Amino acid sequence: MITRYSRPVAAAIWSQDTKYKIWFEIEAHAATKMAELGVIPRESADAIWAKGKDATFDADRIDEIERTTKHDVIAFLTHVAEIVGEEARFLHQGMTSSDVLDTCFAVQLARSSDLLIEGVDRVLAALETRAKEHKYTPTVGRSHGIHAEPVTFGLKLAGYHAEFQRAKRRLITAKEEIATCAISGAVGTFANVDPAIEQYVADQMGLTVEPVSTQVIPRDRHAAFFAALGVVASSVERLAVEIRHLQRTEVLEAEEFFDKGQKGSSAMPHKRNPILTENLTGLARLVRSAVTPAMENVALWHERDISHSSVERGIGPDATIHLDFALHRLANVVERLNVYPENMQKNIDRLGGLVYSQRVMLALTQAGVSREDAYAAVQENAMKVWRGEGAFLDFLKADDRVTLPADQLEALFDLGYHTKNVDVVFKRVFGEG
Numbered sequence: 001m002i003t004r005y006s007r008p009v010a011a012a013i014w015s016q017d018t019k020y021k022i023w024f025e026i027e028a029h030a031a032t033k034m035a036e037l038g039v040i041p042r043e044s045a046d047a048i049w050a051k052g053k054d055a056t057f058d059a060d061r062i063d064e065i066e067r068t069t070k071h072d073v074i075a076f077l078t079h080v081a082e083i084v085g086e087e088a089r090f091l092h093q094g095m096t097s098s099d100v101l102d103t104c105f106a107v108q109l110a111r112s113s114d115l116l117i118e119g120v121d122r123v124l125a126a127l128e129t130r131a132k133e134h135k136y137t138p139t140v141g142r143s144h145g146i147h148a149e150p151v152t153f154g155l156k157l158a159g160y161h162a163e164f165q166r167a168k169r170r171l172i173t174a175k176e177e178i179a180t181c182a183i184s185g186a187v188g189t190f191a192n193v194d195p196a197i198e199q200y201v202a203d204q205m206g207l208t209v210e211p212v213s214t215q216v217i218p219r220d221r222h223a224a225f226f227a228a229l230g231v232v233a234s235s236v237e238r239l240a241v242e243i244r245h246l247q248r249t250e251v252l253e254a255e256e257f258f259d260k261g262q263k264g265s266s267a268m269p270h271k272r273n274p275i276l277t278e279n280l281t282g283l284a285r286l287v288r289s290a291v292t293p294a295m296e297n298v299a300l301w302h303e304r305d306i307s308h309s310s311v312e313r314g315i316g317p318d319a320t321i322h323l324d325f326a327l328h329r330l331a332n333v334v335e336r337l338n339v340y341p342e343n344m345q346k347n348i349d350r351l352g353g354l355v356y357s358q359r360v361m362l363a364l365t366q367a368g369v370s371r372e373d374a375y376a377a378v379q380e381n382a383m384k385v386w387r388g389e390g391a392f393l394d395f396l397k398a399d400d401r402v403t404l405p406a407d408q409l410e411a412l413f414d415l416g417y418h419t420k421n422v423d424v425v426f427k428r429v430f431g432e433g
Contacts, residue, residue: 119327
């Protein structure tokens with residue numbers, strides 16, 4: 001993670017200060033429940049909270065201790081003892097390092113999920129506003145990058161809105177799956193820590209208990225979480241690529257906003273480049289790069305090993321921070337997107353009516369012509385237009401195989417015919433006409 005592609009609120013979740021605060025809260029909540037169960041003195045648990053609650057944990061000092069201990073949780077507990085005093089001996093009773101590390105990671109991923117869901121909500125709001133603004137703005141639909149049939153720009157955006165509705169549901173599910181707590185001790189048997197302590201810590205940290213933790217929270221949960229992030233990132237990229245295509249000089253149906261004073265190229269002053277959506281494509285690749293390592297983390301040795309640890313220290317902050325940044329950048333692009341309906345109409349007209357070829361073919365079949373003959377007649381005339389030899393409608397009128405009257409042929413070249421069901425789709429997506 002680098003600051004260029006991070007929002008401070010997302011980066012703060014993964015700061016050393018936040019991590020150590022969460023570690024302390026886990027340990028202190030556990031101590032509170034231990035005191036209630038009579039495992040440690042009540043006054044000791046109270047003293048731990050009183051002295052550590054508002055303490056500033058010194059990351060440099062913890063690093064210094066770890067250089068000797070070669071163990072991050074022991075280094076932290078040693079530093080807490082320097083702050084809390086002799087009562088610190090009652091911390092971590094019956095617990096193991098993974099109880100702290102895995103529960104903290106769950107808290108960080110859950111908090112990150114909340115930010116990601118907020119980001120998707122902003123994208124959804126932007127897409128809904130722009131879709132309704134351009135509900136009936138005609139544009140050409142493309143398949144294989146080639147003109148197909150007319151659609152509306154609002155319909156395009158409605159499709160993305162539906163996709164990001166699914167993205168939101170995926171993130172909600174991913175958060176539910178990842179937000180589990182494990183305070184079960186060595187190899188997860190609760191031999192030295194009462195299961196009631198785990199439940200208490202889970203409740204206090206906003207988590208659910210892990211049904212079976214084998215000293216670690218099973219990594220299939222994490223694999224599912226990062227896979228969900230990868231899918232959402234791919235949705236970000238799909239919309240970004242669409243905008244990049246629409247901004248091409250030869251298309252120019254929409255483009256990213258270009259601020260006063262902005263420069264497009266160090267060499268060519270005329271350039272207006274789709275830099276934001278290109279950046280989104282790159283960020284999507286980074287987020288997806290976390291998916292395979294997360295999948296490979298599932299197969300740990302026996303009850304635990306730490307082959308997953310170094311991976312998660314990287315992909316946890318990187319994937320969540322990058323996706324958070326990408327979602328807000330995408331929302332900003334959509335909110336400020338320049339849309340050019342006149343260019344959309346020019347592009348629809350560019351092939352002289354070829355976008356209506358299917359309707360002509362269907363009308364011929366309804367008039368008694370076989371589908372094969374209708375297709376052949378329409379295609380042969382369409383290919384003349386592709387070669388620049390004339391106008392599609394003129395060729396059709398002159399073709400004896402096309403048995404439709406001229407006025408009926410002309411009526412088939414009706415843009416409104418292709419937008420008659422836009423209301424149906426909008427009702428499906430937005431719940432209204």
